[in-house]
């Protein structure tokens with residue numbers, strides 16, 4: 576390519592950037608107007624609701640449907656995710672608590688869902704995220720709920736039994752683990768590998784093959800593992816990209832998870848009910864009396880009405896020995912007439928039924 580051609584293309588890019596800049600600013604001004612309208616039309620004592628997950632899902636879907644490339648749909652939606660995040664911050668900066676410390680996959684999930692223009696607060700434990708939301712110190716919380724290799728995150732499920740929370744969104748994240756070391760690490764003298772217990776489990780076979788005699792030490796998070804390794808010469812950490820760059824670690828081995836499709840699902844929790852979008856999921860907790868056929872009885876209404884169950888998990892109820900509660904996710908919104916009828920028939924048979932929330936299926 577000649578210098579002349581390159582120069583001409585850059586002139587074109589500059590002119591396009593000017594237009595994009597103007598359009599983004601127009602959009603941001605529109606969001607400010609939206610905020611004004613939302614505030615002006617309130618009834619006495621009503622609080623404005625600035626964050627609208629159902630609208631955000633619709634905006635992102637529309638972008639993906641209309642995209643003609645060359646950028647991929649996910650990439651384009653990611654860019655619009657950030658524009659919308661900044662527009663919302665003009666209306667009201669959202670406060671979001673997540674399972675920290677900084678650099679965890681949960682932080683990455685929070686950014687994927689809300690974008691980067693939020694005030695984010697790392698919490699030391701899942702229960703603290705729930706408590707922070709319940710206390711009104713933040714608008715939303717982000718917690719992991721299930722991993723495709725290791726199954727349910729029981730701390731999260733148990734916290735739902737103790738707190739009244741509304742689930743208002745979900746996000747799925749592909750989880751890639753790397754073996755990381757600090758600049759002072761003697762890579763042939765590694766005697767310890769730190770990581771969260773779930774991550775050690777997700778890399779079990781790789782560790783058996785490559786570091787069979789090295790001690791595996793479970794710590795509170797992958798980011799904590801990365802932090803420890805920074806100051807030691809004989810240890811390594813298993814953690815993700817965010818933790819690696821946050822603590823300036825180098826990759827000794829990449830993508831060491833045993834299953835290439837390793838993914839974790841996260842939930843957004845808050846106090847806000849989300850209206851139907853036509854492509855929603857609902858999460859409920861049900862307790863049944865401890866008698867033969869109880870689970871069958873619970874599942875029949877779903878089957879008879881052709882409702883797609885996406886997950887079912889059992890946990891001890893914590894209110895009696897050998898009694899259980901079922902966490903069930905299914906496709907549909909609790910305001911849909913069919914779902915309403917199904918929930919009503921379950922309510923007749925169940926000891927307890929709690930709708931944790933209906934929310935748009937993950938778009939990104």
Ligand SMILES: O=C(O)C(=O)C[C@]1(C(=O)O)C=C[C@@H](O)C=C1
Pocket residue numbers: 606609610625626627628630631634658659660662663666
């Ligand atoms: O449509 C709205 O209600 C808005 O507030 C605008 C907007 C946007 O930027 O598109 C911003 C925040 C909401 O969460 C949803 C959408």
